Amino acid sequence: MVDGTRVEACRSCGSPALRPFLSLGRVPIANALLTVADLAREEPRYPLEVGFCESCTLVQLLFALPADAIFDEAYPYFSSFSEDLLAHAKAHVEGLLAAGRLGPGRLLVEVASNDGYLLRHALERGVPVLGIEPTPGPAAAARALGIPTLQVFFGRGMAAGVRREHGPADVIVANNVMAHVPDLNGFVAGFRELIADDGLITIENPYLRDLIDHAEFDTIYHEHWCYFSCTAVDALMRRHGLSLNDVEYFPRLHGGTLRWHVSPVEARTPRVLAYLDEERQRGLTAFAAYERFGERVAGIADELRVLLARLHAEGATIAAYGATAKGSTLVNFVGIDQRTLAFVADRNPHKQGHWTPGARVPIVPAEALLERQPDYVLLLAWNFADEILRQQAEYRRRGGRFIVPIPSPVIV
Ligand code: JHZ
Secondary structure, eight states: OOOOOOOSSOOOTSSSSSEEEEEEEOOOOOOOBBBBBGGSSSSEEEEEEEETTTTTEEESSSSOOOOOSSSSSTTOOGGOOOOOHHHHHHHHHHHHHHHOOOOOOEEEETOOOOTEEETHHHTTTTTTHHHHHHHHHHHHHHHTTHHHHHHOOOHHHHHHHHHHHOOOOOEEEEEGGGGOOOOOOHHHHOOOOOOOHHHHHHHEEBBBHHHHTTTTTGGSTOOOOEBBBBBHHHHHHHHHHHHEEEEETTTTTSSSSSEEEEEOOOOOHHHHHHHHHHHHHHHSSGGHHHHHHHHHHHHHHHHHHHHHHHHHHHTEEEEEEOOOOOHHHHHHHHHTTTTTTTOOEEEEEETSSBBBBTTBBBOTTTHHHHOOOSSSEEETTTTGHHHHHHHTHHHHHHTTTTEEOOOOOOOO
16 A cells, blocks of 8 residues: 545646646556556545646646555556657657757757667667656667667656766657656756757657547546646746747647647747747646546446446446556446446457456457457547557458547447
């Protein structure tokens, strides 16, 4: 059992004006998959609650667990199991090369470099790279590809050490990591410490607007301390002498992702100003936009519960695809377990042979879909729906159906 703490002040600006708007109950740590030995005991559960900072607008968890309780030696997430994600990473590197940001002699540092899914593309093109990745399994996988990787959490102090040893970074990439840091200011101060004065930092994260618009409540779990809008990112960067200069939107990536371009030198594009303006117009910068979110989430959970109960009562067999962190929130909040879901299929061998947290559904290889041909498969990795539906064409040809739960449950 680890000690969590109630958050009393905004993780970005320090204001105490945090207003709660959603509680998802008490849930286990989303990526803490269970071994057979763990099944013998009750797992710890922690409050999962979200609030809005009235001062800087940052949406954040109101109950926090220590990072090392989450990103421990068993952390099972490897980025390289999605072909679409690998293609996205490759295109990103190629864009940086084409823009002259990268090249031989121009250092690329990736924070949360995971298994080397992105740096491998830069390494192939002769770019000097350095990965920073605290979880041992993914860090070892990256090193096996020849990617120099420091197995540490990124922050102010360590960034200064990296700069002394390797020189300033010409580009820093930080994908799906800024939400994962408890010391947000120390993390961004680390960017300022490490980046060259004419350098570029790109930061990707699912977009708060899409989370709200498409009710992506399952992307809320203890691993994600914060949920970012451009407005909140802008305030955070300014505090550390950095400027949010541009933004790119990837509507199909993780339910809608933004890539923020940040530099020490201010050069704001009309596009970034339009995003900031739109957020104000849409009210995302005020509490009212979030007030009814909890009711919408409860409605989706009810719909899914009723659908699955009906299919189950009709004698249909139901499984799931994607032993995802978001699946953990969804399944535990909706209140389904191994009585409804026969198994969850996942390509990642580090997850197979384990059970999902809370619901305790066994995780098996993806081939199980064809071997066991369940009538329905609940898609817990709905963010990769295009790729997975493509890949499971044969299961579907034989009559199998997918249930996509978000933004509202549909059978496809
Ligand atoms: P995926 C993780 O969230 C954790 P999760 C983390 N907190 C984060 O921010 C996001 O990612 C970005 C499998 N799979 O990415 C692989 C197949 O089996 O939706 C993964 O286990 N076959 C860092 O856990 C899972 O699904 C496939 O064809 O919610 C996908 O996990 C594909 C495409 C994936 O993330």
